Amino acid sequence: MGGVRNPGRGAETTGRATIATPGAALRRHPLRLLVTSWPWRSLAYLAMTPAVSMMWALTCWPLLALAGLPLGHVERWRLRWVDLRPVPNPHTSDASTGFAAWTRQRARDRATWTELLHGVVLVPLSLLIFALLSVVLLAPAATIATSIALFVILVLGIDPTAVTTVSDLPGSTVTENPLAQLSFAALGAVIMILGLHLVTLAAEGQRHLTRLLISEPDNDHTERLHDLTRSRARITTAFDDERRRIERDLHDGVQQRLTSVVMTLGALRYQHDRGADIIPLIDQARADAQHAIDELRDVVHGIYPAALREHDLADALDELAARAEAAGLRASVHIDLPDDLPDEVAVGIYFAASELFTNVAKHAQATAVLLLAQHKPDGTTYVTVEDDGRGGARPDGTGLLGIIDRIETLGGQVAIASPIGGPTRITLEVPCAS
Structure with missing residues (x-):
């Protein structure tokens, strides 16, 4: 259902965010990225790219236009290393019989040509990836190794110029100061840490390009588009x-x-x-x-609700809670909202919250309701209505569908948690500037 957030299977979740790609991990945890699996997934993904590209260029060229087919299968399998979402096969179903009919069908298939384009792009891309890994990982790794080796030699009192097998290694800097060697090693470590961040970013770029060429469009985006289309139709009606x-x-x-x-x-x-x-x-x-x-x-x-003509959104929501108390519910209210929210945001949130309170009173069989409303520094407004009722709220119900449609028209989304037996917790998230 559009606007209802559900973490994908197999994806890493932290708090409310679902991490399924290197880019999401880099945005979510830039400072502690190395303690996650994403830089190592990204490194393995990029390191295999030159080998895959070379093998494809040497073995699959006799297939001509169909040369992208085996590469597409391999790349869809490899894509799972850096994309935890489903990677569907974009080819049309094979209803033909015989090799000639199968060949004609594949030649008419758009995915066949995009996979071939992916192979052509992958060859120069693999050269860039090899250069990147050499500069940001191999060079600092060599610096760290030789600096530590020279540090040990100097501590033991051995003349480093006499150890040619060590001093001639790439990245070595011969100096008789052990602290300088430790400094070089530390510098190499910093460069390698930054390099792993760059590797993660590069893997995100290749992931995006690969999914674009060898798989169907992003399921989340496609489903989101369908949901918005259905939502627009419902809003028009x-x-x-x-x-x-x-x-x-x-x-x-x-x-x-x-x-x-x-x-x-x-x-x-x-x-x-x-x-x-x-x-x-x-x-x-x-x-x-x-x-x-x-x-x-x-x-x-x-x-246009009279409560908003006479008061701001905070007072209007407080009035909703007061009405719930008058109807026999115990209401707890925590509101921290500015008084200059855009009118369309205030109206949308008010009507959605009003519908949620009506649902609690009519259907939830609840004895208490909690209202939380806050405006974050990033400009996002959150309104949560939680009750201790029987639960089991259905996102496809008429009331919640109307709420989802109203919030989605504001560019927001609705999170619904309503297990059987309760409690029900519904959060409206609306981006806006106060």
Whole structure:
């Protein structure tokens, strides 16, 4: 379901974030990246690239246009080292019989040509990767090894110039100062740490290119696009339904009341001219006018909540909790929101929170409800409604679908946790600038 976050199978999760790629790990844990598996996965992935590229160039060229097929199978298998999400095969299903029919079908398959393009790109890319690994890993590793060896030689009192097998090693710097050798080793270690970060970044780039050429588009993005399309269709339908509701309410309610007022005023004028008692007619006109005002207020409330016209979002949410207490629920409220949120964000959050409170009151069989609302420094607003009810809330239910659609139109998402037996915890996350 669009907007509902569920960690993928096999992916590493830290807190609320799912880490499935080297790029995500680099963004999430830049300072402690080396204690995760991602730099080592990335190193193995990149180190195998030149070998795979050379083997493909030497053995698969006789296949001509179909040379990318075996490479695609190998690369989809290798991609799992640096991408924990599914890597589907992009080729169309094979309904042909016979080698000639199979060849024609593969030649018409777009994925066949993108896999061939991937092989062509992989050859120069493997040369760049080999140069990268040599500069950022092999050179500092040689510096560390020779510096430590020279440090040991100097500590033992041996003349380093006499040990040609050590002093002639790549990266060696002959000096008779043991501390200088330790400094060179430390410098090599720093360069290697930075190099592992660069290796992780390079693996993310190759991963993205490889998935683009030898697999189907990212499942998450594709599903997200489908969800947004369905969400837009539901929003359009809801907009049309709401417009018809407003027209019906105005026609059947306010318009009829105002028509009654006009008729009463006409009768009032007639009775006044005849000298009859007009007090009952005045009372009737006043009552009809008041009913028209009340019904018009109800219609307008469905368009823009009165609570937000009179207060900011924090007070409006506090009023929702107060109403829940009046309905018999124990309500706990923790709100930390600025008073200058964009109007569309405030309205969207208010209506979504109001629907959540309605669901708690009607369906959750809860005795207590908790409301948390806070605005983070990065500009994201979080609103959480948690109840101690029976749980089992369905993301595809009409009420939650409406909430998800409303929050997604603001660029946000909805996290739903509602196991059978409770509790139910639903969090609205909306990016905005205060």
